[in-house]
Amino acid sequence: MASHGIARSAGSGVRSEAARRIELQQIETYKDLVGLVNTKVAERQYTVEVLALTTKLLTENPEYYTIWNHRRRILQKLLSDTAPDEPKFTSDQFIEQLITDDLQLTYKLLRGFPKCYWIWNHRNWILRNGEALLDAPTSRKLWLGELQLVSKMLQADNRNFHAWGYRRFVVAELQRLTQADEVPPEGPSLTESEFEYTTKMVNTNLSNFSAWHNRSKLIPRLLDERKADDTARRKLFDDELSLVCSAINTDPFDQSIWYYHQFLMSTLSPDCPRQSQIVLSHSNQDRGSYYEHEMEYIRDILEDETDCKWIYEALLTIACSYLEVSVGTNPFTTSDMHDWLEALQRLDPLRKGRWDDWRRSLNL
């Protein structure tokens, strides 16, 4: 219904009578199954058998959100009344089995429907509910498994925003569990390993803005966690700048990289919120020298790439930031700024109105 990327010619022209009969038969079978599930749930038959019927229906149609709700109604019942006379061991096993079954089902469905909100949502629900019933090590094991699942999903589509969102959620859950633990787990913290993960992702593909974005969110936390002093913070900032600058040099036409560069530059601003800051103690002198250094580097690239609009936009943006902190003599002239705007207007006519507005606001 909201179809994406399906060629129009793929739509059948006229069905043969035989094909039509088969389709009508399929419709009847499907409607029977829907009717059966709805009836059983209305009768509150919250049993393992009805659970299996919802599995069958959801496998055919994972977008049918009401059936996911039915499934949760059944699971709530099954999870809450594991027979009191049974030995605890058996009921624990039963609970774990129910949870892992749902993890397997949703994993299978996500492979086919990686952008279906309802499946991601159900996975989240089953884990959160399972956590209340399982012992801490088992819960942790399950949540850790989620990181591997998400990595697989991101291998298939490295921009899937459901998967990135879920990844951040899983990390937050695991960190919450760690805080509750008496003995902290060994090895590097999750913030560290997540930071490493984004390094790996951007090294595989510089155009992966989702990974750059996550990196921008991890860095301030990473530094706080490391209790980094000013020197360490400056070192990391400089490392990030040189990483992104060499990426710009590799492909100055890739906007993902420029956005990350913009992010780093934005942390220099006095208006940068604390939770996004990298270096906490920039003076205007510092800012000025960073702006100057970046301009110099970008102007060098300009010599080989005169037709890349991102270069001109970056130069102009940095020039504006420079003027805001205004220290010493500008490393550029008004006529430079004028030329950069001219270039933007020439190279990027789609956004003509934006360049016109910019020219007016800068009085160029």
Next chain:
Amino acid sequence: MSLVSGPGRGGVAAGLPQELSLYMDKHVSYIQSLDRRKDEREYWLTEHLRLSGLYWGLTALHLLGHPDALPRSQVIEFVLSCLHENGGFGAAPGHDSHMLYTVSGVQILATLDAFDELEARVQGGRLKIGQLVDIAGLQDAETGTFAGDEWGERDTRFLYGAFNALSLLGLLHLINVDKAVGHIQSCANFDGGYGTSPGAESHSGQVFTCLAALTIAGRLDLVDQDKLGAWLSERQLKNGGLNGRPEKKEDVCYSWWVFSSLAMLNKQHWIDGDKLANFILQCQDPQMGGFSDRPGDMVDVFHTCFGLAGLSLLKFPGLIEVDAVYCMPRAVTKRCLSK
């Protein structure tokens, strides 16, 4: 009553005329035909979207200047058959209530000027719908954001849904608007955009929902308008279409979310409108009617609605004016919001 089913059939991708025109009559009959496809499996597999499908189809017809192309009383009948005791709407009779369909239900009733009929059929109906959002506790008291239903999935889409439906019903006072606005701010990123939740990547769909909610709340002053405008303008690709995030493909539905966001910021001129119109027109099926996500793909009613809404916002001749915040005819939102 269903308009959700099916991509259109046939349609030759090649051979579009150089001068692109809008095939208005074809689109009207395409939408009318959607309810007659009960012999297709797709019709049944999309039942969970029916009420939204009806909203997309009805809105498209109104923008095309054919508000009566669907029988009004039958539409109202169907909408009310999806209303639950808790004040929420499900996608179809027998489907659970959810914010997404509650918004569609309210939007349809508003478009048809049918709040009086709602009251006549369900005593205190408007307040009841409003209270789904309030009493059922869909707003998170701590963070101000909204869940889609009792099962708790949270997302800025649902926050916008609550603002949309409650403002049309004249019941915005039922929720904590300031808290919700604070939550939107916590979803803002360095590029001026917004994500699904704090920490999430900027995404055009979420930019639309956050910006529209802030517009309804009268708080556009909180937006970094130049930065966000710049990010939105970079969504336009050489072929004129707009994408949802950096380095993604163009799409008619994202074209609407991005362009309507630019309109809320008064920056429509930051992209090339003629090229965008051309891109949307290329996504029509000239034979059978309807719009697809990209030229040559299958059409559906979702992209048909957003394609026409985009053209309307571009002031394409012959179309009725659309409201960028609500994706409904401007005359309808004017009527509802002035009450």
